[in-house]
Amino acid sequence: MTLLDKDGVRLTVDDALATVTLANAAKRNAQSPAMWRALAEAGALLPGSVRVVVLRGEGKSFSAGLDRQAFTPEGFDGEPSFLDMARGPEHEMDALIASYQEAFTWWRRNDLVSIAAVQGHAIGAGFQLALACDLRVCAEDAQFAMRETSLGLVPDLTGTHPLVHLVGYARALEICATGRFVHGDEAGRIGLANLVVPGEELDAAVSDLVTALLAPPRDALVETKALLAGAVGRDLDEQRAAERAAQGRRLKDLAGLGE
DSSP states (O other): OOOEEEEEEEEEEEEEEEEEEEOOOOTTTOHHHHHHHHHHHHHHHHHTTTTTTEEEEEEEBBBOOBOOOGGGGOOOOTTTHHHHHHHHHHHHHHHHHHHHHHHHHHHGTTTTTEEEEEEEETTTTTHHHHHHHSSSEEEOOOEOOOOOOOOTTTSSEOOOOOHHHHHHHHHHHHHHHHOOOOEEEHHTTTTTEEEEEGGGGGGHHHHHHHHHHHHSSHHHHHHHHHHOOOOOOSOOHHHHHHHHHHHHHHHHHTTOOOO
């Protein structure tokens, strides 16, 4: 069932599985504010039955990043150009960037597990969109790069936080500061990708992972994800307490004593 198909974004749902497809292969799925609004809308439209979301890009590239039209004086039709943003009040610029970030924030909701299926280029905003997901399955030809610094900008679409947690501060700094490509094999070695497979096996690998993620009871997976997501900000005693509380809820539910 197709719930959304506009501005280069298509959302389809099949019971517990949702698929979000970047559908502008002619532009290597380059991103725009309209695409970001559509991605945010896709998250809002997900039915409660959805447990796993797969993010794909049509064609040879996952996403080549921000559409270069954003850097022209005219920008996108009906959108403020980067120059307009810079000339405006700081609070308006902050609010606008925050609205763009909404496309990148819902993928880590505790009630979902999100998987980015990455082939070819994942550049800049494309890299950050892959980082927005919980898991990344990559084809061997995947090429990640954070090019914002070379353009005189910074990565501002929520990618810096997960990148540091995945690969560490020093490596994240080196990747962002140099803008170099991280190819599929390296992405697997440094923990950026959960799995790297030949391109022709990407769909099958993602399908197998989806099946495995749908196997456990939903509530147990939701609680486990919340535990792991919060672990970074807790000390050991706080994490132990969180584990006890979560397990108490699960045991009560299993005993039919839940609220």
